[in-house]
Amino acid sequence: QNLYLNIMGKPKVAAPESSYVTEQPYTAEHGEPFKRGGKKDISNGPVSKRGCTDCLFLILFIVFWGGMAYVASLGLKNGDPDRLTHLYDSNGKACGLDEPYGYGSAFPVLYWPDPTTLDEAVCIDACPSAYGAAYLCATTYSFGCVLPGYESTTAFGRLCLPFGSASVNASAITDGIGSQQLQNWIGDLKTAWTIVPIIAGIALLIGLVFMVLLKYFAGFIVWCCILGTIGFTAAVGYLCKRRVDQIDNNEIVSTDQNRQSLLYLSYIFYGLAGLLVLVTLCMYSRIRLAIAIMKCAAQFVRDVWTVLFVPFFIFLITAGFYAYWVYMALYIFSSGTVETGSGTSPFASVKLDERLEYAFLYHIFGLFWTNAFLVALNYIIIAGAASIWYFSPYEGDRKVPQGAVRKSIYRAFRYHLGSLAFGSLLIATVQFVRFLLSYMKSKLKATGKEPSKPVKIVLCMVDCCLACFERFLKFISKNAYIQIALTGHKFCRAAKDAFMLIIRNALRFAAVDKIGDMFLFLGRLVISLGAAGAGYAALVNYKYYKENLTSPIFPAVVGFGVAWVIGSSFMSVYGMAADTILQCFAADEEMNKKKRGGAEHAPPVLRDFLDMYGGDEKKGCCRS
Numbered sequence: 001q002n003l004y005l006n007i008m009g010k011p012k013v014a015a016p017e018s019s020y021v022t023e024q025p026y027t028a029e030h031g032e033p034f035k036r037g038g039k040k041d042i043s044n045g046p047v048s049k050r051g052c053t054d055c056l057f058l059i060l061f062i063v064f065w066g067g068m069a070y071v072a073s074l075g076l077k078n079g080d081p082d083r084l085t086h087l088y089d090s091n092g093k094a095c096g097l098d099e100p101y102g103y104g105s106a107f108p109v110l111y112w113p114d115p116t117t118l119d120e121a122v123c124i125d126a127c128p129s130a131y132g133a134a135y136l137c138a139t140t141y142s143f144g145c146v147l148p149g150y151e152s153t154t155a156f157g158r159l160c161l162p163f164g165s166a167s168v169n170a171s172a173i174t175d176g177i178g179s180q181q182l183q184n185w186i187g188d189l190k191t192a193w194t195i196v197p198i199i200a201g202i203a204l205l206i207g208l209v210f211m212v213l214l215k216y217f218a219g220f221i222v223w224c225c226i227l228g229t230i231g232f233t234a235a236v237g238y239l240c241k242r243r244v245d246q247i248d249n250n251e252i253v254s255t256d257q258n259r260q261s262l263l264y265l266s267y268i269f270y271g272l273a274g275l276l277v278l279v280t281l282c283m284y285s286r287i288r289l290a291i292a293i294m295k296c297a298a299q300f301v302r303d304v305w306t307v308l309f310v311p312f313f314i315f316l317i318t319a320g321f322y323a324y325w326v327y328m329a330l331y332i333f334s335s336g337t338v339e340t341g342s343g344t345s346p347f348a349s350v351k352l353d354e355r356l357e358y359a360f361l362y363h364i365f366g367l368f369w370t371n372a373f374l375v376a377l378n379y380i381i382i383a384g385a386a387s388i389w390y391f392s393p394y395e396g397d398r399k400v401p402q403g404a405v406r407k408s409i410y411r412a413f414r415y416h417l418g419s420l421a422f423g424s425l426l427i428a429t430v431q432f433v434r435f436l437l438s439y440m441k442s443k444l445k446a447t448g449k450e451p452s453k454p455v456k457i458v459l460c461m462v463d464c465c466l467a468c469f470e471r472f473l474k475f476i477s478k479n480a481y482i483q484i485a486l487t488g489h490k491f492c493r494a495a496k497d498a499f500m501l502i503i504r505n506a507l508r509f510a511a512v513d514k515i516g517d518m519f520l521f522l523g524r525l526v527i528s529l530g531a532a533g534a535g536y537a538a539l540v541n542y543k544y545y546k547e548n549l550t551s552p553i554f555p556a557v558v559g560f561g562v563a564w565v566i567g568s569s570f571m572s573v574y575g576m577a578a579d580t581i582l583q584c585f586a587a588d589e590e591m592n593k594k595k596r597g598g599a600e601h602a603p604p605v606l607r608d609f610l611d612m613y614g615g616d617e618k619k620g621c622c623r624s
Contacts, residue, residue, distance in 0.1 A: 050488030075331030237269030384408025
């Protein structure tokens with residue numbers, strides 16, 4: 001009997017109707033599921049007893065930053081960014097900087113005696129304020145300082161631009177350096193700078209309101225978006241078919257080729273609409289699950305509101321790092337040979353030798369790695385807080401985890417900086433290779449040696465493959481950080497566990513991922529447009545702004561950018577919380593699959609979902 005069972009296999013026993021099973025049966029290729037009492041036992045919350053992970057990569061990251069400091073010291077020793085920011089006259093001397101021949105701080109401004117041409121430029125003491133006014137030159141030029149001055153204004157503290165009646169002759173200057181519009185933008189921003197923090201405050205307020213709306217109207221928003229997409233696709237198909245009918249009835253004149261193209265397009269869009277309907281019907285229960293997950297994410301933010309500060313602190317750290325990186329990049333870049341403006345250009349260029357090129361590339365790789373590291377730090381802190389919240393008991397109508405954000409920050413810095421360095425290194429390496437490809441193509445264009453068509457095709461294919469691989473690494477790394485927050489495993493083990501968990505619940509994760517992306521984009525758009533729209537209304541209606549702005553558009557655009565950053569920070573919490581809650585839910589379900597309903601820690605929103613489908617998510621027209 002035992003031999004027969006070994007050969008033929010044990011008979012399958014049907015699972016009780018009350019058992020809530022995952023989408024895929026457990027087989028070896030699907031990985032080891034979560035179990036109570038095993039190495040992956042998180043039935044009482046994230047593993048508390050954990051050790052340091054991937055320490056070698058943390059050491060490598062620290063050593064790399066030592067190299068960054070060395071490269072920066074070389075730049076500080078040999079570089080001079082002032083050589084890049086000052087303008088150069090026709091003799092190749094920097095106005096306000098070069099001391100020989102009477103230059104220096106006494107003659108800091110570049111001036112074109114003839115505003116209709118850029119052939120000659122001089123360094124002077126100050127911009128002439130009226131037509132015919134005298135001005136002092138830095139030295140005697142070949143053409144002399146004999147032309148009468150014209151009315152001008154100082155731009156950026158470096159340049160004289162024609163102003164007033166003389167501005168009609170300024171086309172050569174403004175077209176040559178493209179600074180007139182930039183000057184107007186900067187002037188408008190200085191005038192209306194107070195509107196930017198106001199827009200930021202409005203963005204925060206809209207974000208809070210959106211959180212409340214997400215809790216109560218998530219389902220309505222999702223179904224409106226899905227039905228709207230189906231309706232829009234069908235409408236495009238209808239319009240194409242109607243155009244074909246108009247051509248057939250001689251209402252409009254068109255070629256046979258256009259008619260055939262429109263006819264095929266109508267078939268394609270009708271087919272897409274029908275396919276979307278079928279997918280919606282097959283994925284109905286998963287869509288309901290995704291809506292429940294998004295509502296849980298809103299409840300998490302409500303219960304652990306301090307998590308909203310995490311992305312803002314990470315943003316401040318990132319902004320500080322960017323400022324440091326740009327500052328040092330200017331010193332490193334200016335360590336090369338500075339070549340003064342060629343022809344009529346007042347700007348300098350820099351030629352780097354091979355050693356400096358390698359140093360600058362090292363500095364650029366540091367940008368990619370550190371940026372990816374900070375993103376990973378943001379992910380793991382939010383994931384840790386969300387996982388602690390999921391497994392916490394309820395007190396009244398909400399979960400009240402004690403110090404969720406504090407514990408998550410401690411675990412991330414105490415145990416898992418090495419894993420963050422490892423995951424971010426993988427992403428930074430791919431990003432750096434893509435940068436090198438773009439750099440090589442730009443160098444070829446600069447030398448006038450255009451690559452052949454086969455080479456262009458190969459480069460495009462390689463870049464496309466690398467872009468896909470980068471997105472894959474970001475997806476795997478993000479889910480690996482969730483597993484690290486839950487189980488405390490090393491990066492590779494966590495990435496494997498996350499991938500296998502996703503495989504076992506493929507359709508669930510696909511639904512939550514796509515609906516989550518839709519919510520994140522919609523949230524960013526609502527927050528940014530709402531805040532920027534309010535700011536624009538103030539700019540066009542408030543008397544002070546109306547009288548002193550050349551245009552309200554640029555301050556409103558800057559405000560939109562600030563609101564977009566705030567909205568992205570706000571929605572990044574939702575996105576990471578939703579992904580974490582789904583992984584926690586799937587693991588909770590696997591650990592309690594023998595209990596009625598499974599997932600004993602599921603919040604009420606998820607419990608309602610389980611009760612609605614009677615423990616069998618697979619009811620419907622499709623089975624996974």
